[in-house]
Amino acid sequence: METRPxxxxxxxxxxxxxxSGLRGRLAGCFMFWTNRQDEVVALLGVRPGEDVLEVGYGPGAMIRRLAGTPAGRVCGVDPSPEMRKMARRHALRADxxxxxxxxxxxxxxxxxxVVSVNNVGIWPDLGAGLDELRRVTRPGxxxxxxxxxxRRSTMLARRLALPDDKLDRIAHELCRRFSGVTxxxxxxxxxxxxHRR
Ligand SMILES: C[S@@+](CC[C@H](N)C(=O)[O-])C[C@H]1O[C@@H](n2cnc3c(N)ncnc32)[C@H](O)[C@@H]1O
Incomplete structure (x- = not known):
């Protein structure tokens, strides 16, 4: 499979x-154990009964944590069938x-x-992705x-960090579609x- 970020x-x-395939499964294992998600779960602050969607769930580290929050529905989308198989093992009730x-x-x-971790930089079309995230988010x-x-406390974070011009573009495109961008x-x-108005 090929894509153009x-x-x-x-x-x-x-x-x-x-x-995909064996390399994909190995990459999935690596991501599961190295990508940190706890601070994002705290930032999300999921309240009882809220419906949550993760975009690009990969091997399921965040899905597993979301399943432990008081969320109503926990849902996810990812284009990789390999990742779906891996993520399902961690949260049987997630959609x-x-x-x-x-x-x-x-x-x-x-x-x-709606949450997305470590995949906004690989979407082929940033604007199309943000339009869709806005569409599926409730007003408020x-x-x-x-x-x-x-703050780049690990070598991995330092190596994979998006450059400032790309972060500025994400902020700019978010401001065009949402309010209170922080x-x-x-x-x-x-x-x-x-926030969706
Ligand atoms: C680097 S992994 C990150 C996985 C997980 N979020 C994490 O932090 O461990 C990127 C994931 O994004 C998915 N992905 C690739 N293209 C995507 C797209 N256009 N939309 C949503 N997810 C995508 C991949 O299948 C892969 O599971």
Missing amino acids: WTSGEPTRSPFVLP LRLGTAADTGFGDAEFDC GRVVIASHGG RRDLSDLTTFTA
Whole structure:
């Protein structure tokens, strides 16, 4: 499988970008154990009964944590069948589907909270992804987008951090679609929180 992330414009077959086959499963194991998600769960602050969607769930580290919150529904979309198999093991009750940021397959305004960790930089079309995230978020709901970086406390976060011009573009495109856009630098992740009017 090949894709062309908006951040580079170059085609890639990296197993971390679109995991498939044995390399994809190995990449999934690596991501499961190394990608940190706890600070994002705290930032999300899921309230009892809220419906939550994760975009690009990968091997399921965040889905597993979301299943431990008082959320109503926990749903996810990711284009990789390999990742779906891995993520399902961690949260049997979560509704995990194949799909992309630009085409989640969910209905209008289904979610109180939409989160995406470490994949905004690999979407082929940033604007199309954000349009879709806005569409599936309820008025008054929030979107949290996180990517490697933050205060860069690990070598991995330093290596994979998005450059400032790409972070500025994400902030700009979010401001065009949402209100109250706030950037926070966590230990290893740069996050943007945005609210749907
Ligand atoms: C680097 S992994 C991150 C996985 C997980 N969120 C984490 O932090 O461990 C990127 C994930 O994004 C998924 N992905 C690739 N293209 C995507 C797209 N256009 N929309 C949503 N997810 C995508 C991949 O299948 C992969 O599971």
